[in-house]
Amino acid sequence: MYDLDYIIIYADNSVTVPEEVIDAYKKINTPQFRNLRKQIVWMQACLEMHAMIYGIAPVEIVYRMYRKRPGYKVKKEEFLQIFRAVPEECNLCVIKDGKIIIKEILKNNLYLEIEKSQGAIEFYIPGYEEVLDCMDHKYPSKDPVYQELKKFLSTEMHLEETEVTEIVCTIWSRVSLGCDFHDVMDMLNEMNICFSGDQRFMKFADIMMRVNNHTRMLSNRGYTPQELVAEMGVGALQSEGLIPTLVPMSSVTADMLSSSKKELEERGFGIDLDSNAQVIQTGFMRDGSVERGQKKIYPNDPCPCGSGRKYKKCCGKKWG
Numbered sequence: 231m232y233d234l235d236y237i238i239i240y241a242d243n244s245v246t247v248p249e250e251v252i253d254a255y256k257k258i259n260t261p262q263f264r265n266l267r268k269q270i271v272w273m274q275a276c277l278e279m280h281a282m283i284y285g286i287a288p289v290e291i292v293y294r295m296y297r298k299r300p301g302y303k304v305k306k307e308e309f310l311q312i313f314r315a316v317p318e319e320c321n322l323c324v325i326k327d328g329k330i331i332i333k334e335i336l337k338n339n340l341y342l343e344i345e346k347s348q349g350a351i352e353f354y355i356p357g358y359e360e361v362l363d364c365m366d367h368k369y370p371s372k373d374p375v376y377q378e379l380k381k382f383l384s385t386e387m388h389l390e391e392t393e394v395t396e397i398v399c400t401i402w403s404r405v406s407l408g409c410d411f412h413d414v415m416d417m418l419n420e421m422n423i424c425f426s427g428d429q430r431f432m433k434f435a436d437i438m439m440r441v442n443n444h445t446r447m448l449s450n451r452g453y454t455p456q457e458l459v460a461e462m463g464v465g466a467l468q469s470e471g472l473i474p475t476l477v478p479m480s481s482v483t484a485d486m487l488s489s490s491k492k493e494l495e496e497r498g499f500g501i502d503l504d505s506n507a508q509v510i511q512t513g514f515m516r517d518g519s520v521e522r523g524q525k526k527i528y529p530n531d532p533c534p535c536g537s538g539r540k541y542k543k544c545c546g547k548k549w550g
Contacts (some may be wrong), residue, residue, distance in 0.1 A: 269312045272302055275365045277322050277330070279356060282364070282406045283452035286331045286341045291353045299358035347449060354452030369402035375444045376402070379437050386430060387423065397421075401438075405445045411438055412506075415483045416530055428489055477502045480530040508546065510534065 238246040276296050280287060289310075297303045304312070313325065323330050335341040356364075364370050371377070376398060383394045401414055418424075425431040443456040450458055478484035484503055491501050507526040527534065529542035537544050 266312075266315060269302070269304075270316055272296065272299060273312050273316055274320065274322075275361055277316075278365050279361045280330060281322050281332050282403070283356070283446045283448055284330075284353065285335055285344045285448050286329055287353060287451075288329050289325060291355065292330050294355050295361065298355065298361075302358075344448070348451050351451045351453065351458075354446065354450075354457075356446070356452065364402075368399040370446075373444055375437070375440045379441055382434065382437055386433070389423070393421075397423075401441065402445065405442055406447055408447065408449050410477065411435070411442070412477050412479050412483055414438060416479045419480060419483070419530070477506050478528055479506060480528045481526070484526070484528060508541075 237248075237251065240246070273296065276292055279295065280292050284291070289306075293306055293309050296309055310325075313321075313330075321333075323332055324336070325331075326336075331341050335344060360370070363372055369376055379401070380394055380398050383389050383397060384391070389397070397418075400417065404413055404417070425434065443459075444454050446452045446454055453461075478487055484507070487501055488503060504526075507528055509524050510527050527541055527546075529540065529546060531541050533539050533541045533544035533546070535545050540546075
């Protein structure tokens with residue numbers, strides 16, 4: 231109601247509801263209205279989950295997800311009516327050609343590329359408790375690996391509870407949508423969160439490896455990499471690019487990966503220190519003469535021109 235400007239919330243958290251709104255609500259607040267409201271709330275939760283683990287899916291798949299919750303085993307036509315009852319501005323998705331698709335991937339037919347990249351993988355259908363957990367907390371709070379990640383950030387990185395929750399939610403969102411370990415590292419670097427030594431970094435990398443393996447991903451139609459390994463085998467996943475390769479976006483991350491390269495490779499990570507780097511010419515004065523050299527520079531490094539901007543936002547633009 232606040233989003234629709236029907237109530238006023240003040241800075242001290244007090245609320246004012248106009249008399250006209252109260253009268254109108256009393257008239258529509260019937261058992262049928264309350265039931266439809268519950269159905270719409272559950273529909274929105276299912277659509278949010280769909281956005282995280284499918285992106286695009288046949289109506290039948292989301293319908294099966296919806297019916298997983300006790301008391302919501304509606305017929306398909308009623309399911310479609312509930313979908314249409316979600317206010318357009320609050321609905322993440324549309325129905326097109328018998329499929330439920332996130333609105334934001336309709337542009338330039340991105341949804342077709344996503345569908346093609348998912349290949350012939352079957353759809354994972356989450357249970358209602360998993361959907362509620364992920365939507366209520368914005369990450370799978372009951373998963374032991376995510377609990378371990380949260381504990382690590384709290385007890386070993388000494389971060390505040392609100393910051394820990396924000397980071398864990400962001401990591402779940404990014405990993406679900408296909409972001410890599412270096413994206414997480416760059417996010418932490420931008421937040422000025424640094425590791426005090428290789429041992430702590432290695433522990434975080436090890437946790438992140440397991441987070442990656444236990445996260446339901448859009449590219450896998452909701453399955454975790456670990457579940458696909460059991461189904462397809464490691465060789466098939468490597469050929470599909472589903473075993474993570476760590477590619478640094480900054481020199482700080484590159485140094486950490488380089489110093490821990492052997493241990494990370496033993497844990498199953500691939501390490502690529504070169505593909506994201508540009509080699510630039512350097513020069514410095516020694517004994518009155520200029521000595522030339524070379525240096526690797528990464529997209530998120532400070533630009534050597536001295537502008538204060540990231541290399542990718544400044545001189546690095548010319549290399550795409």
